[in-house]
Every structure is written in C-alpha cells, then in structure tokens.
Amino acid sequence: xxxxxxxxxxxxxxxxxxxxxxxxxxxxxxxxxxxxxxxxxxxxxxxxxxxxxxxxxxxxxxxxxxxxxxxxxxxxxxxxxxxxxxxxxxxxxxxxxxxxxxxxxxxxxxxxxxxxxxxxxxxxxxxxxxxxxxxxxxxxxxxxxxxxxxxxxxxxxxxxxxxxxxxxxxxxxxxxxxxxxxxxxxxxxxxxxxxxxxxxxxxxxxxxxxxxxxxxxxxxxxxxxxxxxxxxxxxxxxxxxxxxxxxxxxxxxxxxxxxxxxxxxxxxxxxxxxxxxxxxxxxxxxxxxxxxxxxxxxxxxxxxxxxxxxxxxxxxxxxxxxxxxxxxxxxxxxxxxxxxxxxxxxxxxxxxxxxxxxxxxxxxxxxxxxxxxxxxxxxxxxxxxxxxxxxxxxxxxxxxxxxxxxxxxxxxxxxxxxxxxxxxxxxxxxxxxxxxxxxxxxxxxxxxxxxxxxxxxxxxxxxxxxxxxxxxxxxxxxxxxxxxxxxxxxxxxxxxxxxxxxxxxxxxxxxxxxxxxxxxxxxxxxxxxxxxxxxxxxxxxxxxxxxxxxxxxxxxxxx
Ligand code: ATP
Ligand code: MG
Numbered sequence: 001x002x003x004x005x006x007x008x009x010x011x012x013x014x015x016x017x018x019x020x021x022x023x024x025x026x027x028x029x030x031x032x033x034x035x036x037x038x039x040x041x042x043x044x045x046x047x048x049x050x051x052x053x054x055x056x057x058x059x060x061x062x063x064x065x066x067x068x069x070x071x072x073x074x075x076x077x078x079x080x081x082x083x084x085x086x087x088x089x090x091x092x093x094x095x096x097x098x099x100x101x102x103x104x105x106x107x108x109x110x111x112x113x114x115x116x117x118x119x120x121x122x123x124x125x126x127x128x129x130x131x132x133x134x135x136x137x138x139x140x141x142x143x144x145x146x147x148x149x150x151x152x153x154x155x156x157x158x159x160x161x162x163x164x165x166x167x168x169x170x171x172x173x174x175x176x177x178x179x180x181x182x183x184x185x186x187x188x189x190x191x192x193x194x195x196x197x198x199x200x201x202x203x204x205x206x207x208x209x210x211x212x213x214x215x216x217x218x219x220x221x222x223x224x225x226x227x228x229x230x231x232x233x234x235x236x237x238x239x240x241x242x243x244x245x246x247x248x249x250x251x252x253x254x255x256x257x258x259x260x261x262x263x264x265x266x267x268x269x270x271x272x273x274x275x276x277x278x279x280x281x282x283x284x285x286x287x288x289x290x291x292x293x294x295x296x297x298x299x300x301x302x303x304x305x306x307x308x309x310x311x312x313x314x315x316x317x318x319x320x321x322x323x324x325x326x327x328x329x330x331x332x333x334x335x336x337x338x339x340x341x342x343x344x345x346x347x348x349x350x351x352x353x354x355x356x357x358x359x360x361x362x363x364x365x366x367x368x369x370x371x372x373x374x375x376x377x378x379x380x381x382x383x384x385x386x387x388x389x390x391x392x393x394x395x396x397x398x399x400x401x402x403x404x405x406x407x408x409x410x411x412x413x414x415x416x417x418x419x420x421x422x423x424x425x426x427x428x429x430x431x432x433x434x435x436x437x438x439x440x441x442x443x444x445x446x447x448x449x450x451x452x453x454x455x456x457x458x459x460x461x462x463x464x465x466x467x468x469x470x471x472x473x474x475x476x477x478x479x480x481x482x483x484x485x486x487x488x489x490x491x492x493x494x495x496x497x498x499x500x501x502x503x504x505x506x507x508x509x510x511x512x513x514x515x516x517x518x519x520x521x522x523x524x525x526x527x528x529x530x531x532x533x534x535x536x537x538x539x540x541x542x543x544x545x546x547x548x549x550x551x552x553x554x555x556x557x558x559x
Contacts, residue, residue, distance in 0.1 A: 013319040015053065015260060019061055031063030032384040034101075035089065036070045036219070036233075039081040039203065041274040043088045045295045045331070049265040052314035054232055055094040067096035068228055071104045072218045073279045074202040082203065084289075088297040091558070092307050098228075102126040104204045110213045111165065111231045113221060113251050114194055116175055118157045122250060123194060124150055125160040126177045133175075136182075137190050143183035144190045150179060166199055167210035171197050176211075180246060188243045192216055220244040224253035231257045234264040235321065262366060265317065266325045270295045271494055285498065286481075290536070292546055293502050303478060304522050304532040304548035309335040328480065335549045339522055339530045344379060345416065346374040347463040348525040348545075349392040350475055354467060357422060358387040359441040365468060368447075375558040382513045386419050389467035392494045392510040396462045397435060399427065406460035413452065414460040417526060421458050422445035470509040470512070473543035476534065477504045496504055510543070522548060524528040 022028045033054040037047060054457050059063035067089055089096070117123035127149050128136065138144035152160075161176055163169065176195040184190055194217040201207040223231045231244075238261045248256060271277065272295055280286045280294070289296050291302030300310065313334040317326050334487040347370075366386040373379040392408070408414050413423045426439040445453035452458065479502050487497040517523070519533040530548040538544040 011315065011318065014321065015057060015230070015232060015262065015319055016060065018260065019057060022229070023061065030229075031058060031061040032066070032227050032229045032437040033058050033063065034066040034068045034223070034226065034228050034233060036068045036103075037085050038070045038073065038076075038087060038215075039078065039244070040073065041081060041278065042084055042289045042296045042298055044272050044277065044297065045267060046265040047088075047299065048270050048297060048310050049314050049317065050232075050234070051089055051092055051094060052311055053262065053319055055092075056314075057230070057232075064099060064228075065094070065096060066101050066104065066228070068222065068226065069100040069204070070215065070219065070222075071102055071204055072213055072215050073096070073200070074200045074212065075198060077203050080489050084298060091297065091301055092310060099400055101222070101226055102204050103213075103222045104202060105217070106222055107205060107209060107213070109335045110218055110221060110226065111211075113214075114217070115158065116251060117178065117194075118154060118161060118176075120138065120250070121154060121522035122179050123157065123176055124152050124179055125157050125164070126150075126191075126193075127173075130172065133193070137187065138182070140187070144187075146179075146182045147191070150182075150191070163193075164195070164208075164211050166367075167199065169197055171199055173197060178217075178246075180243075186239060186242055188216070188240050189246065192243060215336040216240055216243055217247065219257070220247050220257065221251065221253060224248060224255045227255050228257040231259045233259060233261055235261045236264075237261055261321065263321055263323045264295045266323065267295060267328050267331070268325055268327045269480040269482050269487070271482070271488050273488070276488070276494060279495075285495070291442050292476070292478050292534075302535060304530070304544055305331075306338055306522070309338045312338070325486070327485075328338045329553045331440075332365060332549050332553065336530070336551070339524065339548065343373070343522045343524045343530055345370075345526055346511055346514055346523045347384070347465050348473075348475070348508055348510040348514070348528060348531070349391040349393050349463065349470075349526075350477075350506060350508045350528060352391040352507075353394045353397065353435055353438060354554060355390050355392045355422065355424075355438040355440060355464070357388050357390070357442045358425070358439055363390055364388070365466070368418050384418060384468040384513070384535050385469050386416075387466045387468040390416070390464045391467050391470055392438070392462060394435060396460075397424070397427070397438060407462055408440075408460075411457075413443075413458050414462050415446070415450050415458045416464050417461055419447070419464070420444070421450070421452055463528075465509050465511045469512040470513075471512060471515045473508055473510050473514070473545055475506050475508040475531070475545045475547065477506065477547045478502065479504075508545075510545075514543070515540075524551075527551070 019031050035051050035054045057066045136145045154485040175193045177191045180189045182190050193214050198212050241259050244259050286482045290298040290302045313331045349418050367383045368386050369381050372382050373380040397408040408424045410424050422440050422442045424440040428437040430436050443452050450458050481502045482497045483499040484497045487494040519535040522532040525531050529550040531545045532543040534546045
C-alpha cells in the first residue's frame with residue numbers, strides 16, 4: 001500500500017491557504033514539497049507530523065513530495081538510518097515515486113557555488129578555530145567582531161579552498177565562511193560557516209570529499225535544484241530564513257523556493273530528542289530503537305499501532321505556528337478508534353486462576369460459538385471449547401467482595417462470555433493466602449442469556465478460556481515510558497522519571513484460536529485491551545503478544 005491517496009484530505013490550515021493562493025495567482029503551477037530527514041537516527045512521531053504535512057499537501061493539491069536525505073554530516077550518518085527512514089515513510093503510506101534525493105548528490109554544484117561566492121568577494125577561508133569563531137561572533141546584544149582573515153584576497157581564498165577540498169589540511173584547521181555582516185542583529189548572518197574539513201567517508205558518496213557543506217548552505221540550494229516550491233520546516237529554522245534567502249539572492253540558483261515554518265510536535269510522557277533516544281538505547285534502558293515503548297516509528301510499528309491511526313492523529317493535531325503540547329492519550333485514542341472497528345475479538349486470561357466446574361463431566365467438551373466482532377457479523381465467528389476446567393482472571397474473584405463487585409466470590413454467580421452461568425462454591429488457597437484454585441458448578445440451562453434456571457438475572461459477565469486447549473503465551477503489558485507528562489523539562493535528569501512498570505511481562509492463557517494468529521492481526525482481548533503478536537520475538541509454539549493499547553485511558557482516570 002504505497003498510495004498517497006488513501007487518506008482523506010486534511011482540514012484547512014495556514015499552509016493550505018498559502019498554497020491555494022500561490023496556485024490561484026499563478027505564482028506556481030503545481031506544488032512540490034519535500035521531507036528532508038538527516039539520516040542520523042530513526043524517525044519518531046514528530047517526524048510523522050512533518051511527513052503527513054509534506055506528503056499530505058502534495059496529495060491534496062495534486063503535486064509531489066520528495067524524500068530527501070539531508071546528508072551533510074557523515075560523522076553521524078549511516079546507511080542503516082537511510083534504510084529505516086525509507087521503510088518508515090512507506091509504512092506511513094506515502095510514496096515519493098521517482099523522487100528520492102540526497103543533498104550529497106549536489107555536492108559538486110554546491111562546491112561550485114561556494115567558488116562563485118569567493119569570486120564575488122562574498123566568501124572567505126577562515127583560519128580561526130572553533131572557539132575563536134564563537135568568541136568573535138558576539139551575542140544577542142553585542143555585535144560580532146570581524147576576523148583578521150576576512151580581508152583575504154580572492155586568489156588566496158580560491159587557492160586555500162581548493163586545497164581544503166584536496167585534503168591538504170587536517171580536520172578543524174580551516175572553514176569557509178560567507179562574508180555577510182558581523183554586526184547583523186540576526187546571528188545566523190554573522191559570516192556563517194559554509195564548509196568544514198572532515199576526512200570522513202560519506203554513506204552515500206563514499207570518500208570523494210574531504211570537505212562538507214553545512215546544513216544551511218546545502219538546504220535551500222537543494223530545494224532550488226529540486227524545484228521545491230514550499231519548503232516547510234519547524235519553527236527553530238525561522239531565524240535561519242534570512243540566510244536561506246541570502247543564498248538564493250546571491251547564487252545563480254534555478255528556482256526560488258520559499259521557506260514556511262510550523263510548530264513541532266511535543267508529546268507528553270515521552271522524549272523525542274535524538275540524543276536522548278540514543279542514550280536510552282545505548283544504556284540498555286530500552287531493548288533497541290524498535291522498543292515498543294519508544295515514540296520511534298519503528299517502535300510504534302512493532303508495538304502494533306497502525307499507520308492509519310498515526311495519520312489520523314497527525315490530522316487531528318493540525319498544523320499551527322504556536323508551540324504546544326499534545327497529550328499522548330490523543331494518539332492512544334486514535335489507535336483505539338481504529339482497532340475498535342477493525343480488530344477481531346478474542347479471549348485471553350492474563351492472570352490465570354483455574355476454575356473447576358465440579359458438576360461438568362471430566363472428559364466432555366462442548367463447542368460454543370463466539371462472534372469475532374459484536375457489531376460486524378461479516379467478520380464471522382469461531383468455535384470455543386467449554387470444558388470442566390477453565391481459566392478465569394484472578395481479578396474476577398474476591399474472597400470478600402467489595403460493594404458493587406458483581407463477579408465471583410464463594411457463593412457468587414457470574415456469566416461466562418458466550419457460555420454458561422457458573423457459581424463459585426469453594427476456594428483453595430495456599431499458606432500465604434493466594435488463590436490456587438476455585439471450584440464451582442455450572443447451570444446447564446443458562447447457555448443462552450443471563451438468567452439462571454430459576455429465573456434470576458446475573459449481573460457480571462467475565463471472559464475465560466478452556467484449560468484443556470488454551471495456549472500459553474508471554475504477554476507484554478506496555479505502559480508509558482515515563483511517569484510524568486514532561487520528563488524533558490530540565491532541572492533534573494529525565495531518566496529519573498522513568499516508569500519502572502513501563503513493561504510487565506506475564507504468562508497468560510489464550511483461547512486456542514490464537515495459536516494460529518499472525519503478527520499482522522491485531523485483536524481485542526475482551527475486557528483487556530488491544531494486542532498482537534510481537535513481530536520479532538513471537539514464534540510458533542512460543543507466542544509473545546504485545547499490548548498495543550488499553551481499552552480505556554487509565555491514566556486520566558486513575559492517576
Ligand atoms: P536533528 O536536526 O537534531 O538531527 P531533527 O529531529 O530535527 O533532529 P531531522 O532529520 O532534521 O531531525 O528532521 C527532519 C524533518 O522533520 C525536519 O524538517 C524537521 O523540522 C522535522 N521534525 C523533526 N522533529 C519534529 C517534530 N517534533 N515535530 C514536527 N516536525 C519535526
Ligand atoms: Mg533537524
């Protein structure tokens with residue numbers, strides 16, 4: 001499924017208004033956007049927002065969206081990230097068609113443009129080191145100081161820059177800078193660095209280069225080369241916009257893209273900075289980039305979130321220009337909304353306690369019919385077995401029932417979902433007082449409905465599975481990785497806020513039909529939430545299920 005058209009058009013937003021006007025006025029005849037990740041990590045849910053905006057606008061206006069790797073820093077970039085980014089964009093349901101691009105494809109052109117600036121007296125080779133450059137730059141309130149190397153001749157600059165390219169100088173000894181204005185109130189315009197020396201091979205262009213352009217020198221020009229009409233980025237680039245335009249004004253670029261900024265996505269109960277995600281992986285706090293508790297797209301995918309739910313979430317949060325926090329429960333709600341419609345139901349007992357029906361024959365097994373979806377008969381049904389020994393959930397029994405508890409206690413009655421009414425007649429406990437086994441009887445007249453043979457109505461309905469053919473599985477109950485809404489707020493190390501119960505692994509008893517489930521199918525385990533097999537760890541005969549999301553938002557009600 002790689003169509004950009006499978007989702008409806010997005011609601012109106014300021015970017016749509018701008019594009020609409022540009023198309024009406026004839027400024028552009030079609031819209032071209034791009035999603036420009038740097039391949040230095042895995043994509044996360046924040047990137048999904050940018051992907052949905054860029055590919056969504058192209059879809060809505062009948063234009064196109066490029067996937068562009070902004071690969072100007074080989075020290076941090078790897079093929080592994082390139083591959084994973086492509087997978088994640090495709091997984092979200094978007095297709096760049098022919099338009100897979102790399103900023104590094106333009107390295108020769110960018111180099112020629114740097115030479116062009118030198119010829120015009122608008123760039124120079126700097127010998128000051130990083131600390132000196134920083135010290136000369138000035139502050140927000142004080143202008144910078146001009147470097148003594150700023151007045152080098154064009155010839156000397158050309159010579160040095162060419163020698164930088166040929167690898168003559170060690171890393172960090174020189175840079176090429178634009179000659180703009182050291183007194184500019186915008187620090188980005190105080191002679192920004194254009195090129196640095198880096199004797200590091202590049203994942204896409206190999207070891208052809210010993211100097212690499214800075215992001216700012218590559219980005220806008222690459223937009224121009226690709227014919228991007230609307231270059232959409234997050235707000236932190238707003239102060240770089242005058243520089244973006246300075247390059248377009250001062251270079252013979254083939255087109256004139258324009259930059260627009262939107263507010264990045266901030267999500268509660270998680271962290272999204274690449275550095276922090278990397279740290280969590282490296283310290284082994286999570287199992288890898290695809291740990292189902294992470295906000296990475298590989299993590300979300302492995303957990304069982306659907307691309308449709310993520311796209312729907314991105315539509316609901318909208319596109320604005322003011323920074324805001326989005327509650328992760330909105331994302332969870334989008335997942336529930338989709339799975340409630342699409343997930344077949346099944347029964348699984350997560351905290352199994354054996355219930356023995358003393359008045360049921362030992363070797364009898366009865367077939368009961370269970371529909372796969374309560375509102376969708378077209379989804380069919382399945383056969384479940386009713387036997388003398390069944391598993392029920394420990395939470396469905398209370399030795400001393402509290403007020404309003406309509407499930408089992410000794411003497412209590414309950415309806416088994418799709419099965420009979422059972423009555424509990426005895427409990428066997430160990431020395432510590434833990435329930436080991438329950439005994440009871442079934443009411444043969446109660447297979448249909450919720451009335452006992454003598455006409456009494458039973459209030460509680462519980463899920464269960466036959467102990468004769470249940471399958472044992474490991475179930476991983478995922479919860480939020482942090483136990484505060486903003487672990488990133490500073491002051492204290494974000495790792496202090498890790499939720500120690502963010503994953504709890506339990507042995508569960510599943511209905512027999514789940515033995516042949518596949519990892520693509522997401523189920524609703526009745527009363528328990530949405531689950532699916534872990535695509536990495538689950539094996540036939542050794543099933544592992546992930547909890548994708550609970551049935552209800554337990555965080556806003558309990559905590
Ligand atoms: P860094 O630049 O620190 O490596 P980044 O998260 O900005 O990290 P990029 O690869 O530069 O990563 O991001 C690609 C695109 O995704 C950029 O256009 C960026 O603005 C956008 N993006 C990144 N994070 C978010 C976010 N939280 N919300 C929306 N868009 C985002
Ligand atoms: Mg970035």
